[in-house]
Amino acid sequence: xxxxxxxxxxxxxxxxxxxxxxxxxxxxxxxxxxxxxxxxxxxxxxxxxxxxxxxxxxxxxxxxxxxxxxxxxxxxxxxxxxxxxxxxxxxxxxxxxxxxxxxxxxxxxxxxxxxxxxxxxxxxxxxxxxxxxxxxxxxxxxxxxxxxxxxxxxxxxxxxxxxxxxxxxxxxxxxxxxxxxxxxxxxxxxxxxxxxxxxxxxxxxxxxxxxxxxxxxxxxxxxxxxxxxxxxxxxxxxxxxxxxxxxxxxxxxxxxxxxxxxxxxxxxxxxxxxxxxxxxxxxxxxxxxxxxxxxxxxxxxxxxxxxxxxxxxxxxxxxxxxxxxxxxxxxxxxxxxxxxxxxxxxxxxxxxxxxxxxxxxxxxxxxxxxxxxxxxxxxxxxxxxxxxxxxxxxxxxxxxxxxxxxxxxxxxxxxxxxxxxxxxxxxxxxxxxxxxxxxxxxxxxxxxxxxxxxxxxxxxxxxxxxxxxxxxxxxxxxxxxxxxxxxxxxxxxxxxxxxxx
Numbered sequence: 001x002x003x004x005x006x007x008x009x010x011x012x013x014x015x016x017x018x019x020x021x022x023x024x025x026x027x028x029x030x031x032x033x034x035x036x037x038x039x040x041x042x043x044x045x046x047x048x049x050x051x052x053x054x055x056x057x058x059x060x061x062x063x064x065x066x067x068x069x070x071x072x073x074x075x076x077x078x079x080x081x082x083x084x085x086x087x088x089x090x091x092x093x094x095x096x097x098x099x100x101x102x103x104x105x106x107x108x109x110x111x112x113x114x115x116x117x118x119x120x121x122x123x124x125x126x127x128x129x130x131x132x133x134x135x136x137x138x139x140x141x142x143x144x145x146x147x148x149x150x151x152x153x154x155x156x157x158x159x160x161x162x163x164x165x166x167x168x169x170x171x172x173x174x175x176x177x178x179x180x181x182x183x184x185x186x187x188x189x190x191x192x193x194x195x196x197x198x199x200x201x202x203x204x205x206x207x208x209x210x211x212x213x214x215x216x217x218x219x220x221x222x223x224x225x226x227x228x229x230x231x232x233x234x235x236x237x238x239x240x241x242x243x244x245x246x247x248x249x250x251x252x253x254x255x256x257x258x259x260x261x262x263x264x265x266x267x268x269x270x271x272x273x274x275x276x277x278x279x280x281x282x283x284x285x286x287x288x289x290x291x292x293x294x295x296x297x298x299x300x301x302x303x304x305x306x307x308x309x310x311x312x313x314x315x316x317x318x319x320x321x322x323x324x325x326x327x328x329x330x331x332x333x334x335x336x337x338x339x340x341x342x343x344x345x346x347x348x349x350x351x352x353x354x355x356x357x358x359x360x361x362x363x364x365x366x367x368x369x370x371x372x373x374x375x376x377x378x379x380x381x382x383x384x385x386x387x388x389x390x391x392x393x394x395x396x397x398x399x400x401x402x403x404x405x406x407x408x409x410x411x412x413x414x415x416x417x418x419x420x421x422x423x424x425x426x427x428x429x430x431x432x433x434x435x436x437x438x439x440x441x442x443x444x445x446x447x448x449x450x451x452x453x454x455x456x457x458x459x460x461x462x463x464x465x466x467x468x469x470x471x472x473x474x475x476x477x478x479x480x481x482x483x484x485x486x487x488x489x490x491x492x493x494x495x496x497x498x499x500x501x
Contacts, residue, residue, distance in 0.1 A: 006495030031450035039423025042383030049161030058082035070102035109149035117241035143184035170499035173446030180231030182208030200498025206231030214277035230282025236290035244287035282316035311335025342399035343389030381426035394485035
C-alpha cells in the first residue's frame with residue numbers, strides 16, 4: 001500500500017509498488033496485518049479519561065472495596081465513577097452516609113456505571129443552587145450536579161484526562177471519536193475544550209440541546225462549534241438507574257415506568273427544526289417509550305418533508321436498546337443512523353444481568369436487535385459510550401457478533417463495518433471510501449500484530465457471501481466470545497502516525 005499526502009494512492013504487490021515509488025519510506029510489516037482504523041461513535045472524552053487518571057470504581061467487587069477506593073483518593077476534587085452494585089454480594093446502591101464517611105469534607109462526584117445517577121458528597125452539594133433530595137440523584141438533579149462537578153475540576157485535571165482518553169483510543173486503533181456533549185452532561189466549557197484539544201485523534205462534536213426553529217438550530221451550532229444537535233439529547237435515562245422510559249413498569253419497581261425528559265412535541269419540533277436547517281438531529285433513547293416518541297417525531301417529519309429530505313440530514317438515535325419492529329420500520333424509512341453500543345448487551349444483558357433484574361427476562365432478551373435493524377436498512381455505527389463500557393473496538397465488534405439472543409447477532413463483516421465505515425457515515429462523511437483501504441481513501445488505518453485471519457459466517461445465520469478472495473469479503477481475526485483480540489502496533493490517521501507500540 002502506498003500513501004502520498006495522507007491518501008492511499010496505490011495497492012498491489014511489492015515489486016511494482018517499489019518501482020512506482022522508488023523514494024518512498026518503506027515500512028515492512030513482518031507478518032502484521034493492516035485494517036481500516038476504528039471510529040468510536042459515542043464517547044464522553046473527559047469523563048472517560050477521568051477513569052484513567054482518577055478513580056475507576058468498576059473494579060470494585062463489593063461495597064467495601066468501592067468505599068476503600070474513595071477513602072484512598074488523593075485529590076481534593078474526587079471524580080470516582082463506574083460502580084455497579086448489581087454485581088455486589090450486598091447489592092443496593094451506595095448511600096449518602098457511606099460516601100460522606102469515605103471522602104470527608106472533600107468534593108466528590110460518584111456516578112453509577114451507566115452515568116445516569118450519582119451520589120454527590122455534602123461538599124459538592126453545597127456548591128449547587130437550590131435543594132437536592134437526599135441520597136441518589138437522578139434526572140435533572142443529577143444533571144445539575146454533574147455539570148458543576150465537571151467545572152470544579154482544574155484545567156490541568158481536564159487536560160490530563162483528555163490526553164489519557166485519546167492516547168488510549170489511539171493505542172486501540174481508533175482515529176476518530178464522536179464526543180457527545182450537552183448542557184446536561186459536561187457543559188459548554190468542557191465541550192469546547194474537547195473540540196479544540198490538540199491530539200492526533202479526530203473529535204467529531206455533537207451537542208445535545210433541543211431547539212424549536214431552524215434559526216435557533218443554526219445559532220446553537222455557531223455558539224457551540226458542534227457539527228450536529230444530536231448525541232445525548234436525553235429523551236430518557238438508563239435501565240440500570242431506573243430512568244429509561246418504558247411503556248410498561250419496571251419488573252423490580254412496579255410503580256415506575258421511568259423518566260421522560262422530552263415531550264412528544266419537543267421531539268417533533270427538534271426534528272422539524274433541524275431538518276429545515278439541514279442539521280443533523282438525534283436523541284438518546286433507551287426505553288421503548290422513548291424510542292416510540294422519537295419514531296413518532298420522524299413520522300411527522302416524513303409527512304411534512306418527505307423521506308428523502310429527512311434521510312439527507314443523516315439524523316441519528318443513540319443506544320436504541322429497547323427498539324421494536326414498528327420502530328425499526330419508521331427509522332429505516334427516515335434514513336436514521338443507529339449509534340449502538342454492543343458492550344451494553346455484553347455487560348448488562350443475559351439471564352443474570354442487570355437488564356433482566358430490572359425489566360424482566362423477556363424484555364431483556366429483546367434488547368438491541370442488531371440483525372433486524374441491519375436487515376431493514378438502518379445503518380449502524382458502533383461505539384462504547386465510554387466510560388460506561390470500555391473504549392475497546394474489538395470487544396464491541398465481538399459483542400455484536402456474539403449477541404445472546406438468537407437472530408440478533410450480526411456478521412463479523414457487518415460489525416467491523418459498523419465500527420469503521422459506520423462511524424464516518426454517522427459523522428456525515430459520504431465520500432464512499434472513508435473507512436476502507438482503497439486508492440483515493442484517506443490513509444487512516446491500524447497495523448495489528450500477526451494473527452490468524454479468517455472469513456467467518458454470522459453466529460446464527462446462513463452465510464450469504466463467498467469466501468473466495470475475489471469476492472472482496474475481508475478476512476478478520478477470530479471473533480468468538482473467548483477469542484483474544486490482536487494488539488495494535490501502529491495507528492495512522494490521514495497518513496500521520498498517531499500511535500506506535
